Amino acid sequence: MPIKTLQIPTADGLADAFAAFPDHGDRHPGVLMYPDGFGIRPVLREMAHALARHGYYVLVPNLFHRHGPAPVIELPEHIGEEARPRVMAELMPLIEAHTAERSLSDADAYLGFLTAQPEVGAGPVAVTGYCFGGLLAMRTAAAHPGQVAAVAAFHAPVGADGPGLFAKITARVHLGHAEGDLTPDALGELNQALDAAGVDYTSEIYPGTVHGFTMADTDAFDAAGLERHWDRLLPLLERTLANH
Numbered sequence: 001m002p003i004k005t006l007q008i009p010t011a012d013g014l015a016d017a018f019a020a021f022p023d024h025g026d027r028h029p030g031v032l033m034y035p036d037g038f039g040i041r042p043v044l045r046e047m048a049h050a051l052a053r054h055g056y057y058v059l060v061p062n063l064f065h066r067h068g069p070a071p072v073i074e075l076p077e078h079i080g081e082e083a084r085p086r087v088m089a090e091l092m093p094l095i096e097a098h099t100a101e102r103s104l105s106d107a108d109a110y111l112g113f114l115t116a117q118p119e120v121g122a123g124p125v126a127v128t129g130y131c132f133g134g135l136l137a138m139r140t141a142a143a144h145p146g147q148v149a150a151v152a153a154f155h156a157p158v159g160a161d162g163p164g165l166f167a168k169i170t171a172r173v174h175l176g177h178a179e180g181d182l183t184p185d186a187l188g189e190l191n192q193a194l195d196a197a198g199v200d201y202t203s204e205i206y207p208g209t210v211h212g213f214t215m216a217d218t219d220a221f222d223a224a225g226l227e228r229h230w231d232r233l234l235p236l237l238e239r240t241l242a243n244h
Contacts, residue, residue: 001049008061010109015065020052027121028057029241030114034133037091040070043217054234059114064094079218095132107140124149126237130214135160142168150240152233155181155211159190166197172240173201174232180210
């Protein structure tokens with residue numbers, strides 16, 4: 001399974017990134033995968049590899065490229081409760097500096113780069129994201145309705161921009177929420193807003209999970225939650241990326 005280290009030209013300089021894709025010579029549907037706030041690290045490479053094995057070209061950019069190449073901050077091998085306060089204190093200024101304007105400018109660059117790769121087939125792409133990256137995935141889908149056919153976001157603050165964002169999304173959507181992030185009442189309100197916007201979606205709380213449950217290098221990791229994430233994500237991509 002090849003993995004390429006890449007540099008993506010953006011309006012604010014080069015963004016480091018990597019791509020994982022199948023080793024046979026065909027072209028593959030493209031998937032833009034936004035990391036969580038902890039950024040590119042071994043667990044993201046594992047997840048990109050896992051998705052690429054199903055026949056996709058998976059591009060994973062460094063969200064915080066304006067502040068340097070990944071890893072932008074020093075991360076322990078396991079991000080446990082002891083390390084978390086220090087890590088979050090260093091990350092929050094980077095997350096806050098990553099405005100909607102910046103994220104949309106980057107999304108243009110990432111999608112343009114992804115679709116121009118020789119290993120990527122013609123046709124629509126999908127966008128997936130985790131935590132903060134899930135909100136970026138939703139913004140990307142809203143800004144590129146003709147190009148993004150599927151969007152999936154996991155333990156993500158997808159409602160942070162308000163319901164106006166949903167009205168611009170034409171992609172099929174899956175939202176996998178952590179039980180620790182969202183009450184059933186809040187889920188109901190979110191789903192009502194998606195209904196009102198006419199979004200084709202599934203949106204559910206993954207039982208027994210806390211924020212960050214997909215990430216195997218954190219205390220939040222939940223193996224059943226990660227498996228459910230694949231059980232939802234893979235069929236969504238199969239249905240929407242027609243040239244797969």
